[in-house]
Amino acid sequence: MTEQSAGHLIVESLKHHGVERVFSVPGESYLDVLDGLYNSGIENVVCRQEGGALYMAEAVGKATGRPGVAMVTRGPGASNAFVGIHLAWQDSTPLVLFVGLIPLDHRMKEAFQELDPYAWFGTQTKRVFVLDKAERASEVVAEAFFAATSGRPGPVVVGLPEDVITDMVDRPVVPRIPVTEGSVSDQELADLTHAFSTAQRPALLLGGPRWNAVASQQVTAFAEKNGIPVISDWRAADRIPGNSPVNAGELGYRRTEESVAVLKDADLLVLVGGTLSDIPTDGFTVRQEPDATNWIVNIDASLRQHSGAVTRQILASPVAFGHAVADLDLGEHPDWSSWRDPAVAAHQEVSRIPDNTGTNAEGTADMTLVMAEVLKRMPEDTQITFGSGNHTAWGHRYFPNSFYPSQFSVRNGTMGYSVPAAVALSLQDKDRFVFSIAGDGEFLMNSQELATAKQFGAHPLILVMDNSQFGTIRSHQETRYPGRISGTQLENPDFGVLGQGYGGYGARLDNNGDIERVIGEAMTAVQEDRVPAVVHVVVDRSKVMPDG
Structure with missing residues (x-):
């Protein structure tokens, strides 16, 4: 063992845990850790605000299943970072935040x-x-790292007093602590098979953390082989491909009536990875009957956030469950096609770009047509990010989610996520096409991270949907206080010029005739010139959601 400072030993330990990059805003309180990162092989992505750094780390946690790592200083830095901690807590994302502290x-x-x-x-x-x-x-x-990843994942904070991290130590690197996936016993599998064999209206509800690409493929194959309808939790639509013949839709806002009917009327509901929280249950009002048959496959023994009956819990992650059911044939069972097909058809219809999007006001572009142009050109392995607001409806409805993980968003409703998350994903795989849909209000909460993107070589496409308002809150006002719009109107800059100012491509799109050209130029900038691109989409203020 070589004597080194505690700060340098922390960096060595991060390397041992497979950390490739950290997201930071520097501070004098953790200078020794910053010095340890020098020539360590770990990329230190220096961000422009702590909230952006935490959003980037959270996106990495979602993408990899391993903790995203952020570093900030005490006081104001920790305050700014708290928004990302709340996100990781409610979204069950593994994240480790190091916070520099005052001397002992x-x-x-x-x-x-x-x-x-x-x-x-x-x-x-x-x-x-x-x-x-x-x-x-x-x-x-x-x-x-163990706490962040085990059970239901989440954020962990490590405080680093500035004097302690400079103390010299001769201690070894502590090995990783393995995290269990749980398991599905033979008896549990036999009982589950029997439950399906007698069900007239079974369904799977997929969501929550602890998934990987293989688990997604295995659970999808199990559902398709046996013809079981699958509904997805809000902002968890990428656990099953959007075009799967058993995909019955997502239980978010603007869900189809047929998807809700599957949740309400299933005589056997098997939840994999997630729980019945407030969004899928429409504020804890749907599927709250005490005699509902709910099998819950979840590695979190406490079932935090669940509401409603629990018939049986299988203490296993989606990875363990996928392995258990990968080759499971349920054999003889009732014909579920008449139960499944209406919801699948409704999901396919609502996911289809309409042939006629109607008219829009002069000086505006149709967001649905913009989305169609991106979808036509994008590679199959594209990832999408969006934060919160009505603008997210275009991503929810039309993005195909053909693999896991492809959808990156926020269940806690935070704004400002779209740009930092897109930057982080682009850094994670610089050959992947990443695009983001941001509202005009949301974009300006973290648009400064485009400077981070340019500095470190990230090159996402950012569509900024400009309706000059906080659209979601405006919609609520119209419902509850009609004719009394207050505090939701915005006056915006030219976002395309802003994109150019950050060293990327930028353009203003305010008519349908320029959509093909502008999107083509933006995607060329991203994919060939490898610079970030911002397309300022001026939209009709009255079209706050996709038609239909």
């Missing part, structure tokens, strides 16, 4: 930028650590 001797004196990490983060994290002993540096990293 300065505690409890309201020193410059002092905070209590336990009080600040304790309710929204799986664990909070403070490295009070330099000798525990590698051990704390291992425990933090």
Whole structure:
């Protein structure tokens, strides 16, 4: 063992855990860790605001199933980072945040930028650590990564007092702590097979964390082989391909009536990975009957966030469940086609780009036609990001989600996610096409991370849908306070010029006649010139959602 500082040992431990990049905003409180990153082989992606850094780390956690890593300083830095912690908590995303802290001797004196990490983060994290002993540096990293990934994943915060991380230690790197996937026993599989064999209206509901591409393929194959309708949780539509013959739709806002009927009327509902939370159950009002038959396949023994009956829990991740059912043939069972097909047909219809999108106001472009042009040109392995707002409906409805993971969004409703997430995914695989749909209000919450994209070689396509308002809140106002619009109107800059200012491609799109040219130029910039592209799509203010 070579003696080194605790800060350098932390970096060595991150390498041992397979961390390829961290997302940071620098601060004097963790200078020794920054020094450890120098020539470490770990890319330090320096972001322009801590919220953007946390969104990037969260997107990496969603993409890989391994903790995304962010680093910020105390006080204001930690404050800005909290939005990403809340996202990772509600979205069950593995994430480890390192926060620089004041020296030990300065505690409890309201020193410059002092905070209590336990009080600040304790309710929204799986664990909070403070490295009070330099000798525990590698051990704390291992425990933090284990906590972030085991059971129901989530965020973990590690506080780093600036004096402790400079202490010299001669401790080894602590190995990874393995995380179990759980399992499906032979008896559980036999009982589940029997439950399907007697069901008249079975369904699978897919969602939650702990998926990978293989699990998605295995569960899809099981459902297709046996003709079981599959509904998806809100913002979990990529667990099954959009064009699967058993895909019965997503239970988000603007769901089809047929998808809701599957949730309501199933006499056997098998939830894989997720729970019955407030969104699929329409505010805890759907499928709340105490005698509903709900089998829940979930590695979280506490079933946090679940509401409604629990008939049986199988303590297994989607990975373990996919392995168990990969070759499972249910044999003789009732004909489920008349139960399945109406919801599948409704999902296919609502996912189809309409032949006629109607007319739009002069000086605007039709967002549906813009989306159609991107879909026509994009590669099959494209990933999409979007945050919160009515603009997300175009991604929900029309993006094909042909593989896992392809859909990146937020279940906690945070705004400002679309751009940082797209930057992170583009850095994760620089040969992949990544595009984002951002609302005009959302875009300006983190558009500065386009500077990060240009600096580090990310090149996503960003469509900014400009209706000069916070559209979702405006819609709520129209419903509850008709004719009294307050606090939701915006005056925007030219987003295309802003994209150019950041060193990428930028264009304003305000008529349908230019859609083919502008989208073609933007995708050339992204795919060949490898620079980020911003397309400012000026839309008809009255069209807050796709038609139909």
